[in-house]
Amino acid sequence: MTDGRINKRILSALKHQSQDDEVIHQFLVDLIYDEVEHPGHWRWKGSYTAKVRDCTAKWGGAHED
């Protein structure tokens, strides 16, 4: 486990599946950590929405059609 929290293979597979998209990768790592630290947290939706908003801004123009 990484930091005793997340299985190493998950992080490694996530890195591979993100295909060098660092914003997507970091966004998902954060969500997974949150899920491990606070499973079934009742305020998850607010946290997800805020993260999506922030990360979309970072993801930005390169991915705009």
Added chain:
Amino acid sequence: MRIEKLVLRNYRQLRDVQLALDRQGPNDLHIVIGRNGTGKTNILNAINWCLYGDEPHLSKHSEQLPRLNLGCIEDAGHGGHDLQVAVEVWVKTEDGGTLIFERTETYRIGGDDKEPLRQDTHFEARVTDDKGNTKILVDDEASYCAERFVPQSIREFFFFDGERLDRYFKEATSQHIRHAVFELSQIHVLQSVEANLDTVLKDLRKDAGKANPAIEEVGDALEATEAKLAELDRQIEMCAQQKSLAEDKIAEYQEQLRGAPDAGALEEERRSLDTRNKEKRKRLEESVREKHELLFDHAIRIQVWDAIAESLSTIDEKRQKNEIPPTVDTALLEAVLQDGSCSVCGRALDESSVKHVGAVLDEIRLTSDIAKQLLNMENPLRRHAEKLGRFRGEMTKAAREIGDYEADLAAMERRKREIDAALDGYDVLRIAEWHKERSKFEETRDTNQKQLGALEARRQILTRELGELQNRLDEQLKKEAKVAELRAQISFCARALETIRGTKQAIMRDTREEIESETRRLFFALAWKSATFGDVRIDENFNISLIHSMGYECLGTASAAERELLALSFTLALHRVSGFDSPILIDTPVARVSDSHRVSFGQVLLQVSAEKQTVLLLTPAEHSDDLAQVVDARSSNRLALKLSADEREVRVEVL
């Protein structure tokens, strides 16, 4: 992580017990020896109670007793004051810190034989980091900490009783194992993130739809299709589960039936043989009766056959000699005698001629009568001869039929004896029931397999429709400038969802493959008869198979020790692949292992303990001289549980 110490106060018969489990030497192996009733299993219960608040291994006898130690209740005397049950589990973390779990339960002593009244329960985790800073976590936070040590839902893969290890593959269905693998590998975390992201994506599409009715329309259609797809996925999952359960059951019956005859089929064959036997016997009796009737009908003919044959021979002979039919007309000679002249030349007969004609006539009259009689007899005699000829054919046929029936009956009797011998010593009714049950589950499996095919086909269609709707939505979103930001968020969210799904699929596949390969590696590294076995396989539904070197599945015929070894290998593989490094505790690990395999199994546990803390709770019988020779010298600790004379308290002795 490893358990450093267990502290138990007033917990059942363990009134004041400390088990120090510090590692000394290359093997992190700890042996606790105690007779039945000294509380070995309650050590397992105490750990569970401390970490999760329940006692899953409680015996029926212990269920009747209070958790509070009986001795301390008695010593408390009159009521009015409080007593506490406490269990501490001291854990050393990977980063060098210490984690102490403590659960306490306070009781008010009622006095006058009244039951102690529980006042309150407290659970806390004291976390001390490598710099010596301590943080106290209580209730949910403490529970969360315990979950990080060993998750409650999969604790049975860490804290075993030996009996369970033996029944491992009977109890641990593929669904159960799959669930454990998902928990241990944190696939459930990915599933949770996936579900949440999916919800967020739907919300974003709804928001975008509010700005443009066309978007809303397509969004609704998309959502409806997604709902259908989710329902379909649920059905596919259920179908796959049903199929998997059926396969588990088939494997279970397969194991039970391994080596046993197909009692149902044999009984059916026996019944069919009985029916055919009756029919054949009836036909045999009929044939015998027909033969007897034939003999009776022809008895006289047979008896006079020689005379008939002689007579016919005489007739044939006489016919050859032209004696029959008679060549001289007696009426003509009689007319000659009566007229006294020859009727041919007209000459008168003299006395000597009359005499001669008279003598000829007498002779001819005699032979002619005989010839006539012979001619009269000939036809009936020939009919009798023909009948006797047919009789021979019929007799041969009847004898052949009787012979055939008797041979068939003998073969049937032989087969019945073979069936009886095959079923001898088996519980025929139970075996037949197992065969019936197996057939039932085979039918369930096949039905679900067909259904799965249909559902998968439907899923493909829906997925295509979903893709088309997604494209239409994207087109609508592009047209709508006002939703540019939402559009970006939707794209981002969709991409993240795709990534997390891909990750989940990859982890599920890789985890199964690695658990299979690791179980195989460990099993063959630990097995003492490795040449007997050819392979260990784990299929996509987490059904475990042990393959004999001859190529057949042999889990059912493996010894208890070999089954335990496979269970242990699988558990260790689960630990290793999932990255969990928590200890393994086994209560009575070799109780069901035969003497010849105990030493081998002890060597296995010794090898395991070189990498993982291993605590064995043994009875003195299990801790036999042979096993002790293998494990004692290499163990870090050897502790004995001793019961007090009044059987209410247990002390720990270091051996």
